[in-house]
Amino acid sequence: MPTINVNGADIEVDEDGFIVDPDSWNEDVAKYFAAQEGIKELNDDHWKMINYLRDYYKQFQIAPMIRKLCKETGMSLKYVYELFPSGPAKGACKLAGLPKPTGCV
Amino acid sequence: MPTYKGMVQPIKAPDDVLRRLHLEPTPDDQKVEKALKYLDEMRKKFRSFTLAMETCVKCGLCAENCHTYLGTRDPNNIPTNRAELMRKIYRRYFTLEGRWFGKLVGAEDLNLDVIEQWYSYFYQCSECRRCAYTCPFGIDTCEVTMAARQILYWLGIVPKMHGEIGLAIEKVGNHTGLPKPGIVDTLEFLSEEIMDEFGVEVNFPVDKEGADILYVPSSADFLLNAYTLMGAGMFFTYIGANWTISSHMTEAGNFGLLFDQRFVLRHLFMRLVDAAQKLNVKKIVWGECGHGWRAWKMYLPTMTDIPIRWPIVHIHDEIAHYIRTNQLKLDPTKNDHPVTLHDPCNFVRCCSPGGPNGLIENLRTVIKASCADFREMTPNRDKNFCCGGGSGILFDDPEMYQRRIQLSSKKAEQVRATGVGKDGNGILCAPCSICKAQLYPMVEEHELGVEVKGLVDLLGRALVWK
DSSP: OOEEEETTEEEEBOTTSOBSOGGGOOHHHHHHHHHHHTOOOOOHHHHHHHHHHHHHHHHHSSOOOHHHHHHHHTOOHHHHHHHSTTHIIIIIHHHTTOOOOOSOO | OOEETTEEOOOBOOHHHHHHTTOOOOOHHHHHHHHHHHHHHHHHHOHHHHHHHHHOOOOOTTGGGOHHHHHHOOGGGSHHHHHHHHHHHHHHHHSHHHHHHGGGGTOOOOOHHHHHHHHHHHTTOOOOOHHHHHOTTOOOHHHHHHHHHHHHHHHTOOBHHHHHHHHHHHHHSSTTOOOHHHHHHHHHHHHHHHHHHHOOOOOOOBSOTTOSEEEEOOGGGGTTOHHHHHHHHHHHHHTTOOEEEOSSOOOSOOTHHHHOTTHHHHHHHHHHHHHHHHHTOSEEEEOSOHHHHHIIIIIHHHHHOSOOOSOEEEHHHHHHHHHHTTOOOBOGGGSOSEEEEOOOHHHHTTSOOOSTTSHHHHHHHHHHHHOSEEEOOSSOGGGOOOOSOTTTOOOOSHHHHHHHHHHTHHHHHHHHHHTTTTTSOEEEEOOSHHHHHHHHHHHHHTTOOEEEEOHHHHHHHHBOOO
């Protein structure tokens, strides 16, 4: 299994670069992925989205519907793409330490 | 980087995924021997496959009829050449002339490079069957792709995406890994959304015992295609149906069809039978999904091996019936943007969809009654081209993503020719979850000026409530 090194700690990631164990996530992991994604600095809206996704996942063991995510964070899909250039699933979920969404998505 | 000797390949499932699918990966030094054993099994079992191995005369008619070849211009993506990757091995080991004369008759020894070539090219074929439709001998190259993917899977070679979907199917009974709490929360959210937007009270009953209708939506609808689920809920509410969604089997698709037509395919079938039995429903209505409809309609009876006592109907057929019998009041001006229809390959070339009340015409019955400005694309119906994502080619690593853009170029050309996106406000109706997942990003890549929607989405919006 591949790993990434975040501040000296080895964290397991899958072949798509998503972390394997959501519990191994910390804020530094989000910052590490942000740098990979070409996001210069994580601002308040980035964190708002990341925390929303983490809370939702903790409660429901799945990422929320895109429409719900936009509505509950008050962000348009276009703005989510501005924040996370790879989009809500492959960008925001990755930074939030969620597994990569599977299926016809 | 997912390429092998210059060939593009999807990221492979790692060994632990295979083991969780109850499959032991085959070591390299045993792959050739095992592949030949599995190929032997395929040729003995499937006459359609043997026909493809024995019959082709290389007339080349399939070339210009394959969106994969048209988009990539890679000679190995000409359907007959792709099949030849398997045929040359078949010839070498299972025909007299191949055993005696080898390369002179186009036979070739199997080695690891050929197996990697199979993985690259059989995962660029969309299994859309357009080549089968045009072949003068009726060779169905889709059957070759299916056999090749099965052999590869048994060898332990499968895309990570497909393998992980297999795991999700086993764990929760759908492709996206949706557990019941997520299903219920999403449906409650959609009830609120329908109330906000349409002012109608729509409830989505989950696991309701004694419901008449079990509706099986695509699990992708819970993440991406909100209006498809909303439209279905609105339709069932409108007709006063006693209906439910099962949290045990929440998947209109069946990726088993696309990589493992045994264990994985059967797993969802058995879940459906369990769910229908437990909820004691009278009828099953199928959601918007192309390959899934093919799987359920064409494979379910033989795979479950028991008489199926529930009628299984497609939601588009069901809606068309209600339109034909004047039971729905629809206002097409509610969808007044220019609309064109992408016919999912698995609807129009795989499921006996002909005739005036068949699925092909039913799609049109629904779209014409729901939209004010509908324009057919050309070619259409059973001659339509694939979206380029067919058979789950939805890989998003940079190399495969580029390939997906090429695979959708024929579709882009078709959409452009309709003119629906000329003013940037067109709608491309693609009533299938794989088509939607492929086309959402592809209409942007090709700058088509259209928004992608399902058919039930448009129907829901056009309903006139009393």
